[in-house]
Amino acid sequence: MNLRFVTRKLLRALITLVLAVTFVFVILRAAGDPVLAMLPDDTSPEIVEQMRQAWGLDLPIWQQYLRYWQGALQGDLGTSIYEGRPAVDLVLERIPQTLLLTVPSFFFMLIVGVPAGIWAALRRNSGVDRVIMSISVSGYSLPNFFLGILLILVFSVQLRLLPSAGSGSAAHLVMPVLTLGTAGAGVIARFVRSSMLEVMNKHYVRAAIARGVPRHIVLTRIALPNAAIPVITIVGFMIGTLIAGSIVTETVFAWPGAGRLLLDAVSSRDLAVVQVGVMLIATSMIVTNFTVDMVYFLVDPRLRYGSGQGEGS
Amino acid sequence: MLTLTRRGFASMIGAGVGAASTLRFRSVYGQSRPEVVVAVQDLPPILAPGNDTSDVGVRITYNLFDKLIEPDFHQNMALRPGLAESWTINDDYTQIEFVLRDGVTFHNGDPMTAEDVAFTFSPERMEGEGPRRFNQYFSGIADSEVVDDRTVRITFAAPDPILEQRFSMWSGEIINRRAYQDAPDYESWGRAPVGTGPFRLASGVGPDRIVLEAFDDYFDGRPMVERITFVEVPEVAARIAGLAAGDYDIAVAIPPDQTGTVEGLGDAVIVGGPSAQIRMLVFNQGESADPIMRDVHFRRALTLAIDRQLIVETIFNDRTVVPAGAQLPTFGELYVDRETVTYDPERAISELAQSGYDGSDIFYPILPNYFVNEVSTAEILLEMWRAVGINVELAIQENWGQITRGRHSIRNLSATMLWQDPSVALWRLFKPSVIEGRGWAWNNDEFVQHGQVMEVNPDPEARRQAFARMADIWEIEDPVGAVLFEEVALYGIRDTLDWTPYSLPYMDFGPRNITS
Numbered sequence: 030m031n032l033r034f035v036t037r038k039l040l041r042a043l044i045t046l047v048l049a050v051t052f053v054f055v056i057l058r059a060a061g062d063p064v065l066a067m068l069p070d071d072t073s074p075e076i077v078e079q080m081r082q083a084w085g086l087d088l089p090i091w092q093q094y095l096r097y098w099q100g101a102l103q104g105d106l107g108t109s110i111y112e113g114r115p116a117v118d119l120v121l122e123r124i125p126q127t128l129l130l131t132v133p134s135f136f137f138m139l140i141v142g143v144p145a146g147i148w149a150a151l152r153r154n155s156g157v158d159r160v161i162m163s164i165s166v167s168g169y170s171l172p173n174f175f176l177g178i179l180l181i182l183v184f185s186v187q188l189r190l191l192p193s194a195g196s197g198s199a200a201h202l203v204m205p206v207l208t209l210g211t212a213g214a215g216v217i218a219r220f221v222r223s224s225m226l227e228v229m230n231k232h233y234v235r236a237a238i239a240r241g242v243p244r245h246i247v248l249t250r251i252a253l254p255n256a257a258i259p260v261i262t263i264v265g266f267m268i269g270t271l272i273a274g275s276i277v278t279e280t281v282f283a284w285p286g287a288g289r290l291l292l293d294a295v296s297s298r299d300l301a302v303v304q305v306g307v308m309l310i311a312t313s314m315i316v317t318n319f320t321v322d323m324v325y326f327l328v329d330p331r332l333r334y335g336s337g338q339g340e341g342s
Numbered sequence: 343m344l345t346l347t348r349r350g351f352a353s354m355i356g357a358g359v360g361a362a363s364t365l366r367f368r369s370v371y372g373q374s375r376p377e378v379v380v381a382v383q384d385l386p387p388i389l390a391p392g393n394d395t396s397d398v399g400v401r402i403t404y405n406l407f408d409k410l411i412e413p414d415f416h417q418n419m420a421l422r423p424g425l426a427e428s429w430t431i432n433d434d435y436t437q438i439e440f441v442l443r444d445g446v447t448f449h450n451g452d453p454m455t456a457e458d459v460a461f462t463f464s465p466e467r468m469e470g471e472g473p474r475r476f477n478q479y480f481s482g483i484a485d486s487e488v489v490d491d492r493t494v495r496i497t498f499a500a501p502d503p504i505l506e507q508r509f510s511m512w513s514g515e516i517i518n519r520r521a522y523q524d525a526p527d528y529e530s531w532g533r534a535p536v537g538t539g540p541f542r543l544a545s546g547v548g549p550d551r552i553v554l555e556a557f558d559d560y561f562d563g564r565p566m567v568e569r570i571t572f573v574e575v576p577e578v579a580a581r582i583a584g585l586a587a588g589d590y591d592i593a594v595a596i597p598p599d600q601t602g603t604v605e606g607l608g609d610a611v612i613v614g615g616p617s618a619q620i621r622m623l624v625f626n627q628g629e630s631a632d633p634i635m636r637d638v639h640f641r642r643a644l645t646l647a648i649d650r651q652l653i654v655e656t657i658f659n660d661r662t663v664v665p666a667g668a669q670l671p672t673f674g675e676l677y678v679d680r681e682t683v684t685y686d687p688e689r690a691i692s693e694l695a696q697s698g699y700d701g702s703d704i705f706y707p708i709l710p711n712y713f714v715n716e717v718s719t720a721e722i723l724l725e726m727w728r729a730v731g732i733n734v735e736l737a738i739q740e741n742w743g744q745i746t747r748g749r750h751s752i753r754n755l756s757a758t759m760l761w762q763d764p765s766v767a768l769w770r771l772f773k774p775s776v777i778e779g780r781g782w783a784w785n786n787d788e789f790v791q792h793g794q795v796m797e798v799n800p801d802p803e804a805r806r807q808a809f810a811r812m813a814d815i816w817e818i819e820d821p822v823g824a825v826l827f828e829e830v831a832l833y834g835i836r837d838t839l840d841w842t843p844y845s846l847p848y849m850d851f852g853p854r855n856i857t858s
Contacts, residue, residue, distance in 0.1 A: 062743035062747065065741070065742050065743035065746060065747070074779030074780070075779075076477070076478060111387055112387040112388065112529065113387075113388070113527070113528065113529035113532075114529060122549070123549060174577070177580075178577075178579050178580065178583065181579075181580060181583045181587075182583065185583060185584070185586075185587040185589070186583055186586045186587050189587065189588075192587075192589060193580065193583050193584040193587045193589045194381075194573075194575050194580050194583075194584055194589065195550065195551075195573060195589075196550065280576045280577055281577050281579075281580055282580070283381075283550060283573065283574055283575040283576065283577075283580060284550075285548070285549040285550035285574075289576070290549070296740070296741065298741065298743075
């Protein structure tokens with residue numbers, strides 16, 4: 030890893046961010062007028078016009094766009110047209126709630142997905158493998174809202190064990206985290222399984238077994254690090270689906286997070302809030318990708334020492 | 343193909359809950375003063391009266407504020423004294439003088455004074471509020487003055503036959519002048535509003551809940567509920583599940599096809615029904631419409647082809663009714679007992695034949711269930727029109743702007759009966775200035791002539807007659823729209839809770855609606 034590599038990554042990240050904001054700006058503006066979305070349908074045209082002027086929406090779109098960047102460069106990312114507060118404040122006050130949901134879901138994904146995948150690979154074609162894989166396929170095939178409501182039906186309505194919606198206690202977290210993490214756990218389990226199976230067939234693993242290296246050493250020192258590389262990529266992707274999935278999960282469980290705020294902001298064309306939300310998502314994806322690249326470096330010696338070495342097959 | 347919708351899923355909850363219904367739910371009235379938890383589909387960002395008159399806002403602000411005159415929802419919306427003890431209107435309906443009730447206290451401890459009332463309707467507040475709903479309803483005010491400690495006189499620039507009604511509706515709430523002026527900006531005021539209502543804001547306006555607590559100095563009696571929590575639960579299936587699980591006492595906005603699910607819970611009932619809002623279609627004849635819309639025979643065919651009763655029976659499970667035009671029986675002496683458009687496919691076909699319609703598609707954009715059962719209603723309409731030979735292209739849009747600013751020949755509209763007077767729908771929404779602003783390009787001289795009566799003449803008989811003619815023109819002779827049915831507002835509530843819904847979206851938890 031060198032300075033040029035990092036600079037290139039950062040520059041690319043910046044361009045991605047500007048492009049994301051620009052796309053959202055153009056698409057949202059083209060797809061609807063925030064004033065009309067906000068005011069009741071029978072509002073008189075004069076009031077609509079006054080509102081539009083008050084928010085600078087009567088200007089040509091390129092002027093609005095320049096104004097936006099002018100403000101953004103001075104640290105003003107705009108005010109929510111709907112709530113009359115700085116968009117950054119609105120989004121930031123929801124972020125802790127979303128993190129409270131997504132971070133445990135992420136760990137749930139890993140803690141359940143990785144061991145399940147390894148176990149299934151080790152017991153290939155056995156009953157255990159089939160059960161794990163069936164659960165994993167069901168897990169990622171179930172739409173979020175379906176699984177969420179199914180859990181509510183079982184744990185809130187029938188068993189009365191957990192609150193049906195809302196936030197505030199650890200009990201409130203259980204069902205949303207299960208809902209959000211299950212699909213990811215399923216995907217990871219499948220990837221870990223197939224990646225492990227592939228690695229277990231490599232010459233160097235078979236050679237190690239033939240040399241009499243203890244089985245747990247083969248598994249943890251040789252097979253797992255090699256199997257991890259494709260899995261890391263998938264884990265990176267799954268963070269993206271966590272963010273997307275949190276919007277649905279937050280809606281089903283009435284969880285007051287940023288996903289729902291963003292969804293409401295899109296439908297009401299609350300541009301400033303959407304922009305901040307998109308910037309945040311774009312940034313988190315960029316950071317995720319960057320982190321994945323870094324983790325490759327740590328895990329894969331071939332990247333550290335140049336390509337072509339250590340080829341095993 | 344098996345398709346599973348969220349609503350379909352809510353039915354599954356009902357089936358699953360059948361077995362659970364023997365479980366004990368907590369009794370709302372078991373305590374001396376109970377708390378009520380209400381699951382709502384959305385919460386307003388601020389609670390400033392006059393800012394937002396959406397259902398989600400007024401259901402809460404009704405408990406925080408009072409108006410000078412109140413519609414009595416237990417008496418067919420007849421007007422009763424609110425914060426005003428009495429009032430007099432001058433002969434030409436340009437001035438109203440209120441004698442205020444004594445001993446009314448605001449939530450911050452201030453006594454309500456004539457200054458507060460005069461300020462509420464003052465040009466000063468109007469200018470400060472900017473372009474909000476309040477200005478729309480009270481734009482006619484020329485002056486608002488304190489006559490003495492208990493009397494306020496409000497003068498209008500032009501005669502206004504619905505003066506009393508105006509003060510009893512949205513945006514007529516009396517605000518605390520001191521709190522309003524001390525707030526650094528409008529949004530801050532809206533996050534900590536001060537009124538005289540039976541409840542006050544217990545905590546701030548949160549992202550997922552708004553909590554109100556009883557205001558024991560309420561002038562109209564001590565509230566029987568200690569605390570009301572409005573919790574935001576956007577999904578209808580989750581609202582019903584929460585009601586089943588005992589997390590909520592009331593779940594709002596239950597779709598008509600889910601009433602069986604709620605009633606199947608065992609200890610919950612459905613309350614509510616037709617509301618004081620009327621669903622209509624508008625037949626646009628302007629530049630954004632298909633040219634055939636300008637043909638009167640074609641528009642008659644459109645309205646004659648609609649079997650309104652069938653829509654009510656099927657899609658709405660008979661939970662609502664077809665009104666006699668754009669009016670409600672609550673109009674009292676102003677109500678006109680009249681014949682409306684009846685379903686007549688043969689006449690529709692013959693009108694269509696006279697129209698020169700070439701079979702091309704008529705564009706009808708809608709939103710995905712902005713109104714209750716909006717999509718299924720549009721789909722059934724499509725088939726009714728197809729049956730008489732009219733081809734309509736349905737398009738689901740994302741927001742109102744795409745419909746009102748884009749191409750549309752037919753569109754949906756819901757007219758709220760803001761006041762109990764025939765001017766409320768047809769004249770308010772179809773007077774020439776509105777028609778021009780919306781680009782509907784409909785012009786009928788006789789309609790406008792009768793509209794002048796609505797504008798200036800307070801005589802009930804003259805208003806009734808004018809409305810009768812206007813309604814005939816509007817929906818039968820030269821149709822610019824079609825009345826479909828009254829909107830329906832259904833609530834799932836715990837059966838131990840003695841709470842009555844109103845015909846407007848207000849949710850009253852005060853001592854007049856919960857008496858024991």
